[in-house]
Amino acid sequence: MTLANGRTYLAIPGPSVVPDRVLQAMQRPAPNIYSADLTQLTASLIPDLKAVARTKHNATIFIANGHGVWEASLSNTLSRGDRILILATGRFCLGWGAMAERMGVETEIIDFGKRAPIDPARVAEALRADSAHSFKAVLAVHVDTSTSIKNDISALRAAMDETGHPALLMVDCIASLGCDRFEMDDWGVDVMITGSQKGLMTPPGAGFVFYNDKADRARENADLVTGYWDWRPRTDPDYVYEYFNGTAPTHQLFALREALTMLVHEEGVEAAWARHASLASAIWAAFERWGEGGPMELNVAEPSRRSHAVTAARIGAPHGTALREWTEKNAGITLGIGLGMAEPDDPAWHGFFRIGHMGHVNAQMVMGALGSIEAALTALQIPHGQSALDAAAQVLARG
Secondary structure, eight states, X not given: OOSOOSSOEEESSSSOOOOHHHHHHTOSOOOOTTSHHHHHHHHHHHHHHHHHHTOSSEEEEEESOHHHHHHHHHHTTOOTTOEEEEEESSSHHHHHHHHHHHTXXXXXXXXXXXXXXXXXXHHHHHHHHOTTOOEEEEEEESBOTTTOBBOOHHXXXXXXXXXXXXXXXXXXXXTTTTTSOOOTTTTTOSEEEEESSSTTOOOSOEEEEEEOHHHHHHHTTOSSOOTTTOSGGGGOTTSHHHHTTSSOOHHXXXXXXXXXXXXXIIIOHHHHHHHHHHXXXXXXXXXXXXXXXXXXXXXXXXXXXXXXXXXXXXXXXTHHHHHHHHHHHHHSEEEEEOTTTSXXXXXXXXXXXXXXXXXSOOHHHHHHXXXXXXXXXXXXXXXXXXXXXXXXXXXXXXX
């Protein structure tokens, strides 16, 4: 017998759960890609995307995943031989930097490890040492999906301003946008990228690049820009075919329109931030209680440095893999692998797992996920503290 029959729950940190309304919005015939209706639809998305990013500047849509908009952001701002500074707090800023290297850009890495956020003082020190201003950009990830570390982007901007360094500040918000508070303009971010498949509650396949006037001035001299990745033609949705450099991702646009209606116009961005904060706090309360009597441990010790979109946990090998396999087979919930915490051929890889709580997630989904994890801990006889669900419920009761 299995208790997994019924509606399954993909609780990995992206792709996230897609609302039924968003899926239903896609269930229609393909439109005329040259029609005014598609032009109006595309134009309607831009103000709402800016509202989520908290920017008055440019928002562009690409048919791409996160790696695609990594490349778009680099190609529009840099030239071969340029130097950039990579601030690593897990797997993903390193990946962004590796892509830059493949494009002919030189990188310098400050690696803060897998459990600590960016230290703005160390960044300031590196920028002061760059008296020739050879760094053209500083790259950071707001939330690293592999480690669940949340970086203080406003403090990073302050450190850059303190040194007077002119480098662009470029931020990956793929895991965080719509979940954790992010203020592009107020925090002085020049380029921000994200994807459709996490906090924006839309199936994978659309990527977004937001950029300000300073970043667009860098575009004047960027020799990496190509026809497809050029962001300038994508600022005028009155020419949809040119905007997408070919056929528009029509059904992605239908889905995104419905998702943004839910996020921006119905719930509200700040209310979504608050919902994610409450749900994340409930999850942390349960994990901390389990850790009182066993090996369970949150990857990030300081709550203010934890993401509200994803939680990475350490439980020791082989418990991480065993727990994930038990919940998927017996409870119908799929938890995330310990991506980037160890190499897959390292036995330690089996000691980590992650839970995504981003986008279209509510209290009963979180409590169901926590209950399933507790059932797995019990079934597998993994030592753990008691009353974890009580602790989570108390957090949710306080709102």
